[in-house]
Amino acid sequence: MKEDKMSKRKKQRKTPQITASLAALLILAVIWLVGGTDSLLKSFAAQPLQTVNQLLQQSPKQQQSSQQPAEKLQQSNLAQLTYVSGKSAVVEVNGGKSTLKSSDWQTNQVEYHNLDSLNRTSGANVAYLEPRNLANDSLRVRQYVQPTGWHQKFLNREPIVNRGHLIAYSLSKGIAQNGSYDPTLPSGDQNNPKNLFTQTAFANQKLQTIYEAKVREALRSGQKVIYAAQAIFRSNELMARGVRLQAISLDGSLNFNVYIYNVQPGVEFDYATGRSTINRQLQVPEPTR
DSSP: OHHHHHHHHHHHHHHHHHHHHHHHHHHHHHHHHTTOOHHHHHHHHTSOHHHHHHHHHSOHHHHHHTTSOHHHHHHHHHHTOOOOTTSOSEEESGGGOOOOOGGGOOSSEEEOOOOOTTSOOOSOEEEEEOGGGOOOGGGOOOOOOOOTTOOOOEETTEESEEEEESSOGGGOTTBOTTSBBOTTOOSOOOSOGGGEEEEEHHIIIIIIHHHHHHHHHHHHTTOOEEEEEEEEOOTTOSSOSEEEEEEEETTSSOEEEEEEEOOBTTEEEETTTTEEEEOTTOOOOOOOO
């Protein structure tokens, strides 16, 4: 009888340890199944069991936000947005307020982001502008660069896509292709592959120009401006889903942060390739300025 009691006590002492171990293994297995990365697992392994349980109770989005910078999450979320016919093609980001810091303005230049492995302009180009960067449109030359996803078609005899500049020609007088300011250059950015993406004619001419005009107005008033533009791609698609624009002037009078869908009325795009089909049911309203 004594041996039986002692045996039961040993089993009772082992059970919590076994249960805790199984629970930990089960938690790690669940994390792996829901897509946790190696770095995420290492992070969880260093956490108390209670903290791991709390993380498991979060949604996948919450788990992701606990591990990645907010700015990267924001860009990733933009890439997942899908335009709905008839809705506004402009979305405010961060409440419409720029995340740029006016204190970062040091030198008149443009930081051109290198093309990615698919030759896309997927990184943000950041321009540190002053009034002397306002360019004369009469000095434009013919565009010949074909960005990724370039498949031109015409609807009602009008082109459906443009070579969209991230940093507008009109804002880049004197900026060389390496991004530095050169006073001997009389025109703005032209055939620079690091600054061009396949953009719909509507998004370029009807939407992006609204925000470029705001930057020009600030420069004409003597302000210095930080302006950033980034084409947003989903996964390995060759045509951008949209473009994010934000700017801030040193006095704070100019401050915007928006995402513009890369859409065209009456046209449906296969963003993986940039090819398109006519869909006259697709409506994109023009904004009221």
